[in-house]
Every structure is written in structure tokens, then in C-alpha cells.
Amino acid sequence: xxxxxITLHASFLPHxxxxxxxxxxxxxxxxxxxxxxxxxxxxxxxxxxxxxxGTSVVLEPPGTDPSVTDAERRTIAEMMAKGTFxxxxxxxxxxxxxxxxxxxxxxVVQEPTKQPWGVRxxxxxxxxxxxxxxxxxx
Numbered sequence: 001x002x003x004x005x006i007t008l009h010a011s012f013l014p015h016x017x018x019x020x021x022x023x024x025x026x027x028x029x030x031x032x033x034x035x036x037x038x039x040x041x042x043x044x045x046x047x048x049x050x051x052x053x054g055t056s057v058v059l060e061p062p063g064t065d066p067s068v069t070d071a072e073r074r075t076i077a078e079m080m081a082k083g084t085f086x087x088x089x090x091x092x093x094x095x096x097x098x099x100x101x102x103x104x105x106x107x108v109v110q111e112p113t114k115q116p117w118g119v120r121x122x123x124x125x126x127x128x129x130x131x132x133x134x135x136x137x138x
Contacts, residue, residue, distance in 0.1 A: 008055055010046070013086050013130050014062035014076070018043040020127035021059045028105045029090075031057070057088065059128075080129045083109075087131035095120060095136035102134070112136075 015021040025031045025047040034056055035046035042064055048056040062080060063073040079085035092098045095112050099122045102108075109123035109131065120136040 010056045010058050011088065012058045012060060013088060013126070013128070014080060015045070015059040015126075015128045016061065016077075016080065017127055018045055018059070021045060022047075024106065024126045025057070025059065028102060083125050083129040083131055085129065087133065089133045089135060091135045091137050093137045095122060095134060098122075098134055106132075 022033070022036075022045060025045075026033055030050065031047040032050050033045065033047055034053075035044070037044050042061045044058060044060040046056050046058050062076045062085070068076075076085060099112050102122070102124050106124035106126065109125060110121075112120060112122045114120045121133050123131060123133045126132055
């Protein structure tokens with residue numbers, strides 16, 4: 001049976017401050033801004049790594065789906081504040097250089113560390129509290 005030809009196109013992360021998120025993803029991480037759309041006081045920003053036009057991260061206010069209840073929105077806000085709502089894992093051949101840039105503008109969760117499961121990585125939080133882990137390639 002042949003495998004399906006599927007690629008990862010977009011992943012969604014919540015933001016609660018679009019300008020702070022832009023500063024993190026564009027200015028600190030060096031991602032390209034691929035879209036920035038405001039609608040009904042909600043701003044959705046699409047970013048992605050340079051040279052990978054087919055892979056994006058969409059930053060949007062949490063709980064914008066009309067089926068999300070007020071109680072669920074409160075839970076999401078609490079989880080975002082704790083940093084337990086969403087996460088993203090990135091990879092780079094230069095973990096130490098990337099960490100040096102990130103620590104200048106992000107809340108550090110873990111300095112570059114060799115993990116028991118074999119990877120060397122670090123972790124920071126973006127302005128919305130999302131956990132961003134960066135693994136070392138190679």
C-alpha cells in the first residue's frame with residue numbers, strides 16, 4: 001500500500017498580544033510574516049520559517065470559534081497564563097546561537113540541555129505563554 005503524499009501546512013497557536021507575538025516570531029525567531037488580517041477586533045497573523053513556504057504557524061486569539069463557551073474561554077486563559085495550553089517544537093543546527101538570541105527577548109524555561117531521551121534542546125515561552133522547545137539537529 002502506497003503512502004499518502006501529505007505535508008504539514010499550518011499549525012495554530014493562541015496569542016493575546018499580536019504586536020508582542022510579531023516581535024517574538026518575526027524579530028526574535030526570524031520567521032516571515034505571510035499574512036496579517038484583522039476582523040472584528042481579532043487579528044490573525046500567519047508566520048513561517050524562511051525557505052519553507054509550505055509550513056506556517058497561524059497566531060490567533062484563543063477561543064474565537066463560536067462553539068467555545070465563556071467557561072471554556074476562561075479555562076483557556078488560565079492555561080495560557082500557566083503556559084500549559086499550547087506548544088511548538090522547532091529544530092536548528094545551531095542550538096546555542098539560537099538560544100542566545102531567544103534569551104534576549106523571551107522567558108527562558110530551560111537552557112540548552114541534553115535530555116534523557118537523547119535530544120539536546122532548550123525551551124522558552126512566547127509572549128502568550130506557549131511553550132517553544134528548540135531541538136538541536138544532527
